[in-house]
Amino acid sequence: MQEVEAPSLERHGCLRGVQPVDTGTSRFDIEVPGIELSLPATSIVGPTGGPRLLVTAGVHGGEYAPIEAARRLGEELDPGELRGSVTIVHLVSPASFFARRQYVNPQDGKNPNRYFPGDATGTATQRITRRIMVLAQDHDAWIDLHGGDIHEALVPFTLVSSAGQPETCRRALDLAQAFGLPRLVTTDVLGGSSYVAATQAGIPAILPEAGGLGQLDPEAALQLLDGLHRVLVSLGMLAGPPLEPKEIRHFHQFVWNRAESSGLWYPKKTAGQSTEAGEVLGTITDPYGDLLQEVKASESGEILFSVRSLAIELGDPLLAVAF
Numbered sequence: 001m002q003e004v005e006a007p008s009l010e011r012h013g014c015l016r017g018v019q020p021v022d023t024g025t026s027r028f029d030i031e032v033p034g035i036e037l038s039l040p041a042t043s044i045v046g047p048t049g050g051p052r053l054l055v056t057a058g059v060h061g062g063e064y065a066p067i068e069a070a071r072r073l074g075e076e077l078d079p080g081e082l083r084g085s086v087t088i089v090h091l092v093s094p095a096s097f098f099a100r101r102q103y104v105n106p107q108d109g110k111n112p113n114r115y116f117p118g119d120a121t122g123t124a125t126q127r128i129t130r131r132i133m134v135l136a137q138d139h140d141a142w143i144d145l146h147g148g149d150i151h152e153a154l155v156p157f158t159l160v161s162s163a164g165q166p167e168t169c170r171r172a173l174d175l176a177q178a179f180g181l182p183r184l185v186t187t188d189v190l191g192g193s194s195y196v197a198a199t200q201a202g203i204p205a206i207l208p209e210a211g212g213l214g215q216l217d218p219e220a221a222l223q224l225l226d227g228l229h230r231v232l233v234s235l236g237m238l239a240g241p242p243l244e245p246k247e248i249r250h251f252h253q254f255v256w257n258r259a260e261s262s263g264l265w266y267p268k269k270t271a272g273q274s275t276e277a278g279e280v281l282g283t284i285t286d287p288y289g290d291l292l293q294e295v296k297a298s299e300s301g302e303i304l305f306s307v308r309s310l311a312i313e314l315g316d317p318l319l320a321v322a323f
């Protein structure tokens, strides 16, 4: 692939400066003031103007299939075949990736996906999410790739928000349907999430999830890569035959069960299984085996992710049911 020089971030003083001026692929680091580790990124610019797509991965550093899908997109996408441009941020939270930390950025203990749209004068996580949000404002659509974290099993699904203007929400839904994962959840319950903050700001955004359990699941990575290609075709950024519609089950509620005490977690069901309202989904005991919490399904639906670690801490998610 042709390499072009990345414009200087310092010179422009803001992320508008990362848009390369020439056709080709450029690799660059996004610096965030006050943050030691820069964010590795790729920009791919086609020879003709068109939509600008942002792809992010590694908001949660232990979600490996999304990081692999983003890496492969940057490696494989031929700028000569592209209409418009694609910006990929490979690791939004490099500190959590290298520390193998679930949920949070070890620099400040915050979960980045609760701190969008961020704060340029805040802590490390808030500064990073602000930088990403400013970058997103220079794009026409945003795909924030996620998966199950190091201790979570997960079946593939895509989150979309209904919190924005109807036209933004409609375009986000179109992105999710083009991406084609088999489950689609419309939910705004996760305040501070990338896709919710973006949709509120008028940027069509989706959050697809695949893979989990701290492993690089090649099938999940391929599923995400395929979704990215489908979106590129649907936006007219890549040539291709009309997309075959995928069968997608649409959910409108997403209920998370959380630990009411720290202890040992014994799940009775896992991701992909259905639940009946009132059914016991697992128990938490103390280290001696005495029962601390019986976790019951409040609704009938499908479990989309399930924590598989024995250790559980007060307030941790245990599983989530969509219906």
Ligand SMILES: [Zn+2]
Pocket (backbone or CB within 6 Å): 059, 060, 063, 113, 146, 147
């Ligand atoms: Zn995540």
